Amino acid sequence: GENVEQHPSTLSVQEGDSAVIKCTYSDSASNYFPWYKQELGKRPQLIIDIRSNVGEKKDQRIAVTLNKTAKHFSLHITETQPEDSAVYFCAASRGNFGNEKLTFGTGTRLTIIP
Amino acid sequence: DAGVTQSPTHLIKTRGQQVTLRCSPKSGHDTVSWYQQALGQGPQFIFQYYEEEERQRGNFPDRFSGHQFPNYSSELNVNALLLGDSALYLCASSFGLAAPEQFFGPGTRLTVL
Numbered sequence: 569g570e571n572v573e574q575h576p577s578t579l580s581v582q583e584g585d586s587a588v589i590k591c592t593y594s595d596s597a598s599n600y601f602p603w604y605k606q607e608l609g610k611r612p613q614l615i616i617d618i619r620s621n622v623g624e625k626k627d628q629r630i631a632v633t634l635n636k637t638a639k640h641f642s643l644h645i646t647e648t649q650p651e652d653s654a655v656y657f658c659a660a661s662r663g664n665f666g667n668e669k670l671t672f673g674t675g676t677r678l679t680i681i682p
Numbered sequence: 683d684a685g686v687t688q689s690p691t692h693l694i695k696t697r698g699q700q701v702t703l704r705c706s707p708k709s710g711h712d713t714v715s716w717y718q719q720a721l722g723q724g725p726q727f728i729f730q731y732y733e734e735e736e737r738q739r740g741n742f743p744d745r746f747s748g749h750q751f752p753n754y755s756s757e758l759n760v761n762a763l764l765l766g767d768s769a770l771y772l773c774a775s776s777f778g779l780a781a782p783e784q785f786f787g788p789g790t791r792l793t794v795l
Contacts, residue, residue, distance in 0.1 A: 574724075600782040611686075611772065611786040612725065619782075657724050667713050667732050667778040669740065672724030 570595040572660050574673025581648055582681050589676045591658035592640040598660040601641045602670070603632060607654045616643070645678075653680045684709055686775050686787035694793045695763050703758040703790045707775030714756040715784060716748060719770040731756050732778045760792075768794045 571594040581587045593601075599620035604612035618625045618632045618641065625632050629648075634641040645652055655677050659670040687706045695701050707714050713732045717725035727740035731750035750756045754775075760767055770791050774784040 572724075602783070604786075611788045614783060614785060617783065659724075661782060663782055667730065667737060667776070668782065669715065669727040669730060669738050670717075670725070670774075670784060671727065674724050675722075 570598060570660055570662075570671040572658060572671050572673040574658050574676060576676060577674065578677045578679070580679045580681055583648055583650060585648055587643075587645045587648055587652070587678055589643045589656055589658070589678070590640060591642070591660075591673050592638075593660045593671075594639070595660070595662065595671075596639065597662050598671075600661045600663060600668070601632070601634060602659050602661075603630075603643050604657045604659065604672075605654045606657065606675075612657060648680045650680050650682055653678060686711075686773060686785055688771075688773055688787040688790050690790060691788070692791045692793075694795065696795050697763055697765060699763050699794075700759065700761045701763060701792060703760075703771050703773075703792070704755065705758070705773035705775075705787055706755045707773075708785050711775035711777050711785075712754050713776045713778035714750060714754065715774045715776070716756070716758050717772045717774065717786075718742070719772055719789070721769070725772055728758070763794045765794050768792060 602617035606612045631644040658673040661668040715730040716728040719725045729739040734750045770789045772789045776784045
């Protein structure tokens, strides 16, 4: 089955600097890669996603890149702010539809230092 | 437009008991997936319901079962509770045949003593 590895497990950056979180996946059939942000005691919130026919996607300060050949994808947060502090999870699934299971990474605890 | 809702918020049970958790999907969604999130870990897929049938199942024992109702809401049942079943149980809803995005509910925190 699919295995998703995520690094680093913890990350501290100065406010205003950039943060990068990396994930690798094992199943070459995976073609959908979402990122979730989970604040303490809250639900995982979908913040950005990318499909395998796209190499990069950007939404304001957040961007995701995908390298299908190397089977890895990354989350980039620029101009970090205190409210970016949370645990971030990457995930992968095989489908282009909502009826495919998500396999999650182990999470990255991001701390923004004011 | 209501998002995904779950009940109860918290639950405390003892070993050997049975528990039922409930989920109502986001308006317009027809697929419900259940995940278990242990402390400090990523969510682990339990199973998924679409058209009132279990479509996929993760690596969880038969003590975990579920149901989907005609209004697309869903229940997760866990029998013979073990200490290791203590976790946050999340449900996620999606529109099965339209798009891959899954949206999570707030979860039910289950504590087994």
